[in-house]
Structures are given as structure tokens and as C-alpha cells.
Amino acid sequence: MTNIVAPFGYTPPDEETVSADIFRNGMAALSSAVTVVTTDGPHGPHGFTASAVCSVSDTPPTLLVCVNRSTSAHPYILEHGVLAINVLHEGQDHLSNAFSSRSRSMAERFAAGKWHKGLTGAPVLDDALVSFDCRIREIRDVGTHTVIIAHVVDATMGEAGIRSGLVWFNRQYNQTIPK
Numbered sequence: 515m516t517n518i519v520a521p522f523g524y525t526p527p528d529e530e531t532v533s534a535d536i537f538r539n540g541m542a543a544l545s546s547a548v549t550v551v552t553t554d555g556p557h558g559p560h561g562f563t564a565s566a567v568c569s570v571s572d573t574p575p576t577l578l579v580c581v582n583r584s585t586s587a588h589p590y591i592l593e594h595g596v597l598a599i600n601v602l603h604e605g606q607d608h609l610s611n612a613f614s615s616r617s618r619s620m621a622e623r624f625a626a627g628k629w630h631k632g633l634t635g636a637p638v639l640d641d642a643l644v645s646f647d648c649r650i651r652e653i654r655d656v657g658t659h660t661v662i663i664a665h666v667v668d669a670t671m672g673e674a675g676i677r678s679g680l681v682w683f684n685r686q687y688n689q690t691i692p693k
């Protein structure tokens with residue numbers, strides 16, 4: 515199989531760009547699911563709130579998540595090589611707030627929910643909409659973030675079953691409503 519990467523080594527020219535503010539304002543209109551990404555291993559449990567998560571392929575089952583390199587969990591996720599992506603439902607704003615708050619210790623963050631160990635050892639939220647337990651396949655640094663491509667080894671539906679998803683839109687929490 516041939517991998518086509520074009521244009522290879524592209525460097526964005528200064529005159530062909532938008533400001534970070536314009537980019538962020540645009541991204542505020544892109545709805546995304548709210549998740550808590552967790553890891554565990556020799557450095558203990560760590561986690562952070564992430565909305566930059568998306569499906570890559572179902573064969574093999576693959577997800578990607580973008581992690582800011584300044585996020586405290588970043589080095590531990592890469593060293594452990596495993597992560598769980600816990601998709602939140604409406605009413606779980608407190609978990610999203612806990613895992614995005616720099617002032618909260620990891621112990622305080624994890625105390626906001628009930629967890630069990632996934633197959634990889636990463637913490638899986640008992641009451642998630644769904645949790646994807648993953649091993650890291652590839653990483654690539656782009657700008658301020660590391661793009662992590664992860665192989666899904668297990669997917670578990672939470673105890674509550676299907677209900678409204680927690681969505682980040684227009685810089686605030688929303689919930690999904692069937693049309």
C-alpha cells in the first residue's frame with residue numbers, strides 16, 4: 515500500500531493564515547462531544563477533559579485525540595502508552611470541570627466519579643455514555659498539540675445506557691436532543 519502525504523513538509527506561509535482568535539471563534543461553532551481522557555501506569559492515574567477526539571477508522575478500530583503539550587497528563591499518557599476516552603452525558607459537567615481545572619489535584623479529579631480499571635489498566639468511568647480503552651499506536655506533534663492515534667482494545671457502554679450526550683458548543687455545555 516502506498517502512503518500519499520502531500521504536500522510533504524508543508525510550512526504555512528505567514529500571509530496565508532488566520533489569527534488564533536479567528537480560528538478559536540470559528541471553532542466555537544463546531545460542536546463536539548465532551549470526554550475525559552485518562553491513563554494509569556507507573557506514574558499513577560492522570561486525566562484531562564478533551565473535546566478534540568474523533569473516529570479515524572473502524573478497521574482496525576482507531577481514534578485520535580489531540581493533547582496540548584502543556585497539559586499535566588501529557589507526559590504520563592505517552593509514557594504509559596495507554597489511555598481511556600470516557601464520553602460524558604448531560605449532567606456530568608462537574609466531571610468535565612474537575613478534569614479541566616488546573617487547581618484540582620488528580621486525587622480530587624478522580625474523586626468526582628466512580629472508576630474501574632480497563633483492560634489496559636487505564637481508568638474507565640462506571641457511568642460514562644461509552645468508554646474506549648486504547649493503546650497508543652502513533653503520535654505526531656503539530657503546533658502546540660500532540661496528535662495521538664490510538665487503537666481501541668475495548669469499548670464499554672456505561673451503566674446508564676444511551677442518554678443525552680454532553681456537548682461543547684459556543685463555549686458552553688449543551689446537550690444532544692433528538693430531532
Ligand SMILES: Cc1cc2nc3c(=O)[nH]c(=O)nc-3n(C[C@H](O)[C@H](O)[C@H](O)COP(=O)(O)O)c2cc1C
Nearest residue numbers: 562563564565566580581582585586613614616682
Ligand atoms: C470542554 C473542554 C474541552 C477541552 N478539550 C481539550 C482537548 O481536546 N485537548 C486538550 O489538550 N485540552 C483540552 N481542554 C483543556 C484541558 O482539559 C485543560 O487544559 C487541562 O486539563 C488543564 O489542566 P492540567 O494541565 O492541570 O491537567 C479542554 C477543556 C474543556 C473545558
